[in-house]
Each structure stands twice: as structure tokens, then as C-alpha cells.
Amino acid sequence: MLNTRREKFKRLLYAKKQAMISDSARGFKNIISGENMHILSKNIDDDSMPFLCQHENLTFRRLTYQRDIIKRIDNALERLDQGTYGRCEECDGEIGEDRLNLIPFAAYCTECQEAAEFKKTVRRILN
Numbered sequence: 001m002l003n004t005r006r007e008k009f010k011r012l013l014y015a016k017k018q019a020m021i022s023d024s025a026r027g028f029k030n031i032i033s034g035e036n037m038h039i040l041s042k043n044i045d046d047d048s049m050p051f052l053c054q055h056e057n058l059t060f061r062r063l064t065y066q067r068d069i070i071k072r073i074d075n076a077l078e079r080l081d082q083g084t085y086g087r088c089e090e091c092d093g094e095i096g097e098d099r100l101n102l103i104p105f106a107a108y109c110t111e112c113q114e115a116a117e118f119k120k121t122v123r124r125i126l127n
């Protein structure tokens with residue numbers, strides 16, 4: 001991979017990581033400080049209690065999702081250093097430029113990603 005191209009994706013990955021970190025820091029702070037509760041408690045009654053719990057739940061789920069993305073970004077940065085960035089971890093094929101521009105931390109090509117998602121869906125239906 002050309003150096004300029006490597007630098008481009010490195011920058012993209014770091015920017016994405018930074019955005020994820022500040023966003024999760026905000027979400028985390030809201031949970032810790034009870035800010036979410038405060039926002040919603042203005043019009044709180046028994047009916048809105050389930051909604052309140054759901055909102056906290058969503059914040060937690062987003063934090064889990066963001067932590068996962070940050071992990072994937074770190075993996076991608078490692079692959080950049082090792083020179084394996086842009087190759088699919090499953091089939092070793094090349095990950096398309098369009099896909100990398102859209103998802104710079106993608107570890108799989110579109111075909112392998114879709115196959116994995118299909119398998120996951122089948123497993124979920126069967127279980």
C-alpha cells in the first residue's frame with residue numbers, strides 16, 4: 001500500500017477513534033451524573049418509567065457498540081503498521097477502496113462480511 005494512502009487511512013481511523021471516544025465519554029458522563037435521568041425526570045410519572053429505563057439501556061448499548069468500534073479501529077491501525085491493512089482477514093482478498101472509505105476499520109471484504117452476517121442470522125433463527 002502506498003505511503004500516502006496509508007497516511008490517509010491512518011488519519012481517517014484516528015479521527016473516527018477520537019469522535020468515538022468523545023462521544024462515549026459524553027454518554028458515560030451522562031450516566032454517571034444522572035443527566036439522562038434529569039432530562040427525563042422533568043415530566044416523570046409511572047407511565048414514563050419504562051421509557052426512562054429504556055433510555056438508560058440504549059445509552060449503555062451505544063457505549064458497548066462504541067467500545068467495539070474503538071477495538072476494531074485499534075486492530076485496523078495495527079494492520080496498517082503490519083502492512084496487512086486492506087486485506088480481508090477471512091479470504092485474504094482485497095477489501096474494496098469504496099468500502100474502506102466508508103468503513104476504514106473494515107476487517108472483511110463485503111462477501112465475507114455478508115456471509116458472516118448470514119450465518120449469524122441463521123444461528124439466531126435456529127436458537
Ligand SMILES: [Zn+2]
Nearest residue numbers: 088091109112
Ligand atoms: Zn473476504
